[in-house]
Amino acid sequence: MGRxxxxxxxxxxxxxxxxxxxxxxxxxxxxxxxxxxxxxxxAQTAQVKARNVTKLAQLDLAxxxxxxxxxxxxxxxxxxxxxxxxxxxxxxxxxxxxxAHSSVGGGDRSPEDAWREADAALRFLQAVAATGSxxxxxxNAREHAIGQVFQARGMLAPAAPxxxxxxxxxxxxxxxxxxxxxPGSWPKACAVxxxxxxxxxxxxSGDVQTFEGKSAAASSVPWLVRxxxxxxxxxxxxxxxxxxxxxxxxILCVSRNASPQKWDELVGRLRIxxxxxxxxxxxxxxxxxxxxxxxxxxxNVVPLKNLSHAVGVDAPASLKSAGATAIGTREQIADDxxxxxxxxxxQFPRDNLLPAxxxxxxxxxxxFDKPSxxxx
Numbered sequence: 001m002g003r004x005x006x007x008x009x010x011x012x013x014x015x016x017x018x019x020x021x022x023x024x025x026x027x028x029x030x031x032x033x034x035x036x037x038x039x040x041x042x043a044q045t046a047q048v049k050a051r052n053v054t055k056l057a058q059l060d061l062a063x064x065x066x067x068x069x070x071x072x073x074x075x076x077x078x079x080x081x082x083x084x085x086x087x088x089x090x091x092x093x094x095x096x097x098x099x100a101h102s103s104v105g106g107g108d109r110s111p112e113d114a115w116r117e118a119d120a121a122l123r124f125l126q127a128v129a130a131t132g133s134x135x136x137x138x139x140n141a142r143e144h145a146i147g148q149v150f151q152a153r154g155m156l157a158p159a160a161p162x163x164x165x166x167x168x169x170x171x172x173x174x175x176x177x178x179x180x181x182x183p184g185s186w187p188k189a190c191a192v193x194x195x196x197x198x199x200x201x202x203x204x205s206g207d208v209q210t211f212e213g214k215s216a217a218a219s220s221v222p223w224l225v226r227x228x229x230x231x232x233x234x235x236x237x238x239x240x241x242x243x244x245x246x247x248x249x250x251i252l253c254v255s256r257n258a259s260p261q262k263w264d265e266l267v268g269r270l271r272i273x274x275x276x277x278x279x280x281x282x283x284x285x286x287x288x289x290x291x292x293x294x295x296x297x298x299x300n301v302v303p304l305k306n307l308s309h310a311v312g313v314d315a316p317a318s319l320k321s322a323g324a325t326a327i328g329t330r331e332q333i334a335d336d337x338x339x340x341x342x343x344x345x346x347q348f349p350r351d352n353l354l355p356a357x358x359x360x361x362x363x364x365x366x367x368f369d370k371p372s373x374x375x376x
Contacts, residue, residue: 035071044066072085186198193313204221230256230260236251272356283333286343288302
């Protein structure tokens, strides 16, 4: 699918979003001058005056993006935009510029670039409340692009689900526990207390920031965590070439989507490291999130015997049901003799990452929802 089709969907959705939001929220007759014309560049303003433009529908995508970016603060307050909406708008702007200068014959984009653009477009469309048909354009473009990525790397593109009873091929990431739901939706993997875990989503590749602040190539898979009025997108990323003695990956909430604003405190924060053990299994600490009224949330070491009471769910049973192979302290599981030897952790096989997302829900989503609970 061409970039122009994606941009057309984005332009239609953004036009509708700005038209409805600015006209309804600003009120009066001055909103065009104070929120639109004043946001444009000198050249764009000159065009508006020369052509006697008086409606958003008469602006091109570049101008609409500039209006969005210059009014982002108010728009975010009014419509609870996700934290990455502004960044995504700049990605869309880069796409628009690239399309304007693309060669006649096409072929300017790599499969990875096409996937990143489609993913950014989809997330931006979600932020501005696009219609189902507009979202489908981006979803289809992203699925097509990831198939090209697999093919370019000499791998098979993701196959359709096999018929019931057919043998399943081995996978780097865990299959859904329950049968897949209709196309376009993610399968439900399991439930942890009030939260449903959906996924895994489509595997992707790209750079992520390590705990040491470096950029590292990684393979990531998204999951959705739904419950208590929230829908959180959580990524599990495994580094392609981890450094000796450092984490092999991480788990991190990357978006609260349309969830209540309090969940912003988890977005991009409270990462949990994933370590590779000597026997090639994976481990993750189980330190619980602690919400603070006067600052950013942090993590607390809750003894394993108190963890279930702290989060209101049988933690060991949830982890074992997901496929965890061991639950205990670092010392018990990995013979750790450091000052962190008493930290609770979970161990799981490399081909099943479900315990990691279950562990995140237990220690982060559930714990964060109980800020008054304190255990030592």
